[in-house]
Amino acid sequence: MNIDPRVRIGPLVLSNPVGVASGTFGYGAEYEGLMDLGRLGAIYTKAVTLEARAGNDAPRIVETPAGMLNSIGLANPGLEAFVARKLPELRRLSTSVIVNVAGSSEADYLRVVEALEEAAGPWSPRSGAGGATGQEGATGVDGYEINVSCPNVAHGGLAFGTDPAQVERLTRSLRAATRRALIVKLTPNVADIVPIAKAAEAGGADAISCINTLVGMVIDTRTKRPALARGTGGLSGPAIRPVGVACVWKASRAVGIPVIGLGGIMCADDALQYLLAGASAVQVGTATFVDPRAALKTLEGILAWMEGEGLAGIGDIGALFGRS
Amino acid sequence: MNIDPRVRIGPLVLSNPVGVASGTFGYGAEYEGLMDLGRLGAIYTKAVTLEARAGNDAPRIVETPAGMLNSIGLANPGLEAFVARKLPELRRLSTSVIVNVAGSSEADYLRVVEALEEAAGPWSPRSGAGGATGQEGATGVDGYEINVSCPNVAHGGLAFGTDPAQVERLTRSLRAATRRALIVKLTPNVADIVPIAKAAEAGGADAISCINTLVGMVIDTRTKRPALARGTGGLSGPAIRPVGVACVWKASRAVGIPVIGLGGIMCADDALQYLLAGASAVQVGTATFVDPRAALKTLEGILAWMEGEGLAGIGDIGALFGRS
Amino acid sequence: MLQFDAQILGNRELAPGWKELVLRWNGAAGHPHAGEFLTLRVSSALDPLLRRPFAFASFHEDPDGASRAGILYQVRGKATRILADLGTGAFVDVLGPLGRGFPDAAQLEAEGSRPLLVAGGVGLGPILFLAAQLEAARIPASAAGPALIVAGFRNSAAIPRAGFPAGTVTCTDDGSSGYRGTVLDYLSRELPPGNWRLMACGPAPMLAAVATLARARSWEASLCAEQWMACGVGACMGCALPVPGGASFLRACVDGPVFGRDDIDWGKEGGGR
Amino acid sequence: MLQFDAQILGNRELAPGWKELVLRWNGAAGHPHAGEFLTLRVSSALDPLLRRPFAFASFHEDPDGASRAGILYQVRGKATRILADLGTGAFVDVLGPLGRGFPDAAQLEAEGSRPLLVAGGVGLGPILFLAAQLEAARIPASAAGPALIVAGFRNSAAIPRAGFPAGTVTCTDDGSSGYRGTVLDYLSRELPPGNWRLMACGPAPMLAAVATLARARSWEASLCAEQWMACGVGACMGCALPVPGGASFLRACVDGPVFGRDDIDWGKEGGGR
């Protein structure tokens, strides 16, 4: 059986469903020596904000049972440096690049997207119609992932992501600014993810991704202080996988646009849980820290499983759900 | 140094801060052969509902990374059988018994509490003023834990627990029905636990307990169905501990009443994180499945730590927070 | 039921993916009956988290008063992989004996029927233990005839070197050893007529089929069910098995794991070894 | 930097709670310089989850082209307890070499100063590796005098049998072996005058004190910092260390772990070995 591993997200066709999650892969270069980046379905960059951010005080990470907390605080070089130093590198890649965007206000987000539209120029798919398997004509930016769900910044971040009206308005204003793939990244720190997912869809998003991290805290009983300088942080890793799968299962039944699933994916079986739950694609985050090749192994495992099940396309996976 | 391990929750004085969590210890008898139940600070019973409930279809549990999902569905013999068969056993215990109450409507909760008030008679502390170290005069019910946060039932449950107005109204009506300790158990499945905690306080609760389980799902990629018959379940165990500590840290800063911390406590260090974060007492849940003696070991470890730190009372632990 | 640390006396391979664990501990935690089980915590790490249930496959009291118990297990996932790597001398945390086992020798004697012991997959351990206990109680000598043991395997290579009693019928799917066909094929086609009394342990589909057959032939039957367990002691309501009609549930860990033919809706069990 | 499976050649105890791990792998992943490190995944379980960083304490290329690396480690928590239990022949997943190490021999030669190597706690491994590398490059023979190694321990029992170069000054808090006092006591009170060039690795408070002393005496200093790490390759921004003034951060894993005296606000470091 010939498997077609491609996945469509709005105007963009990803070469396969497995990407690497924002904040866990830098801007790609860090892992270049360890793997062929071209085999990734997409690279979701570390968040880009209008101004450079030094990030939160140290320590910023601590391990938890089957997980970790981080309070990086969106440390990034800022829009200008991103355009000057990272964009040229991203143009060279033969994989789709989704720029993760964060801000403290609607205007912030809009200015980042507008500036990137200008810097990258009008989008054209990397080699061939909608394909992402070459770099010819690449603009360096194949889409945006709007981070309205970061628990680690004082303003904006999580506050946006828990209010459907704000999510819809923000999405609509960004939609007007770009024809590239527009993905809204949702937080699990809500009573019900459905209204937020619907708001993103109503605002014109091409897809939603979920989940971002859960708010958590570790206290060092020796120092009697939080292990992270900032107090709370975002919980990621296999510990949160069941929460992510439940969110994707609910959200994918509520919206018509693709859902990109992430949270605790360590291997193909984990990714398949997301795809069976209704995700169209997945991202591998914390697992890359544990095994730099986790994303590629996940992809191989998905393809092997599809072969065993006799499936031709990624979309066929979700159709199997509940029909054993 | 003489350590006084007692903790006051409204009218009730617990003999020590470590209880066993609702749903993980039955009504006490199951673990009687394995330990001295009198050394527990409190037993929080499995939920009692107005009518008997068979519970959800099987399978009801599945393991997850450093955690487990359950969808027991509040299986319990119902109010009448509880009064007839369990209450006499609970009277015999020389530890405080907090009856966990659940329902599908405000009226349900109220009828359970009213019926238990009548069956148990006016509360008198077990042996001595407010003490819980004897069974003399015990009524079998030393307080109520109101479960407005169960993710595993179709009606009520989680819906109550995410709406501050409903939590306040329910608490107020139960407050009018009992002078026993009234504890409201909160869910972490909200954007912000603070308004819910404040609502419970405003309604007259003597304490809040948090957290209940997080909504999660595991899919069996072999059968392509959820591992749990009901689909989603409640995530518990060490995986969720950072979420619980963060909730307790936030809630305890927002209310003046005691906060009882739980979620993933496996050992004394975990419990101390909760106590440092602002909890007045803790509950051990899933850990009991892993090691039936986990609660007692946790208590011993807390007392040893207090000795090392030269602390006299449980309340002194939280005072150390951030002051290393 | 007690919780204690037991030392590993042996952990040898019986066939690819099949091992026998022998545990020893001081003092008595109660003499287990076939069908009863213990739960093990295989490591102090938090993943895997929960204890794992295993049925007793043998039990002895040593002259010095120490207890010695064996389990036969298959390497399946995280916990059994860790268990398989543990060496002699290591300690594991044990809780047991737990649950209700098969009817005891006295009861079978009173019934006067002929014991038919059926094992599939990881159900082998408790069935061999039951055979040994009946042998010790001389049940094979009872009026209705000696106990018959029927055990099913995929092929001859998958048969563990577990010391089967003489006369055991082994069935293999491919006929590479013993009877060619499943245990169920044997029972429905080859079983000599008699006043049979069925006792079975194995995967859920096998149990469901065996229960149906037993009903059709009007045999008494005791079947050992499996279900995911959290506590193992009746406290969590996690190991529920539906009773026929589905209006209520029994707990595998304390109401079972051995149930009568009509106690459980075997077709809906979900778990299964 | 490469990721590969390495086989354990040795894992012996050097003192209570101190062990030396020797790893061997085929092919070259690059010859590490003292101060550089690798990260290990000690088990495939999900708890502990993250890889753990350890500094190279030795490195050899075998005649057959295989690489052999040693690390000295202290058993502290979950991961190092698991590591301590691994036997010869087992495989571990290695990522390395990572980070920037101490200044190399050529640079020290050019400076013409006298190397002063200071170790505390788990900083011992990289300092012994540095001593060996300087020795191999004949730096002790440089104009300003031979390298001096000062290593601090709690007491004589806590000193690992790690093969210290001749002339190493060992300090113990209780005077049970060598100099009585901390490494810092030795440096500030006993150090012969000279044109010293400090290279230190140890717990955060020691590094902070050493940096202060170096500033006061106007010594050049390279200090090896520690911080919690997630990725180890510069991607996660997790291992941030504050630069003086606090307006920005450097990453321990790729900008360090070895930093110049004034690169980092040592007092605020947070981590520390």
Ligand SMILES: Cc1cc2nc3c(=O)[nH]c(=O)nc-3n(C[C@H](O)[C@H](O)[C@H](O)COP(=O)(O)OP(=O)(O)OC[C@H]3O[C@@H](n4cnc5c(N)ncnc54)[C@H](O)[C@@H]3O)c2cc1C
């Ligand atoms: C009362 C009882 C007695 C048992 N006796 C034995 C025995 O004597 N020998 C033996 O080898 N095994 C026995 N088992 C099964 C044994 O408990 C499981 O094989 C073991 O828990 C698997 O753990 P794991 O981490 O290796 O595999 P996991 O990774 O947990 O699971 C591997 C596979 O096994 C299935 N599985 C695991 N545990 C269960 C369960 N409790 N119910 C249903 N499916 C499960 C899962 O669906 C999964 O596909 C018994 C189970 C019960 C309930």
Ligand SMILES: Cc1cc2nc3c(=O)[nH]c(=O)nc-3n(C[C@H](O)[C@H](O)[C@H](O)COP(=O)(O)OP(=O)(O)OC[C@H]3O[C@@H](n4cnc5c(N)ncnc54)[C@H](O)[C@@H]3O)c2cc1C
């Ligand atoms: C660049 C670098 C090089 C290192 N080289 C060595 C070495 O050569 N030999 C050696 O024994 N150790 C070394 N370490 C420290 C080693 O990584 C930790 O001791 C190890 O990760 C502890 O893991 P654990 O699971 O056993 O302990 P954990 O349970 O993770 O922690 C135990 C205790 O150690 C502390 N701790 C653990 N890891 C760190 C960390 N990265 N930063 C600060 N505190 C920590 C924790 O606060 C905790 O109190 C190095 C660390 C770094 C960053």
Ligand SMILES: Cc1cc2nc3c(=O)[nH]c(=O)nc-3n(C[C@H](O)[C@H](O)[C@H](O)COP(=O)(O)O)c2cc1C
């Ligand atoms: C160190 C770290 C940094 C992160 N930074 C970002 C970020 O900048 N933007 C964002 O949207 N998500 C960020 N995330 C969240 C991840 O993209 C992902 O949503 C989350 O970690 C859950 O997936 P995982 O369990 O596979 O890691 C970060 C996560 C980690 C661990």
Ligand SMILES: Cc1cc2nc3c(=O)[nH]c(=O)nc-3n(C[C@H](O)[C@H](O)[C@H](O)COP(=O)(O)O)c2cc1C
């Ligand atoms: C099997 C099981 C059954 C539970 N039943 C109840 C219940 O009836 N009422 C309730 O308030 N909480 C119930 N809980 C939630 C626990 O009391 C506790 O809030 C949660 O498990 C988190 O704590 P833990 O991580 O220590 O287990 C149940 C949890 C489990 C695992």
Ligand code: FES
């Ligand atoms: S496993 Fe808990 S009730 Fe059976």
Ligand code: FES
């Ligand atoms: S550990 Fe990830 S950037 Fe240093």
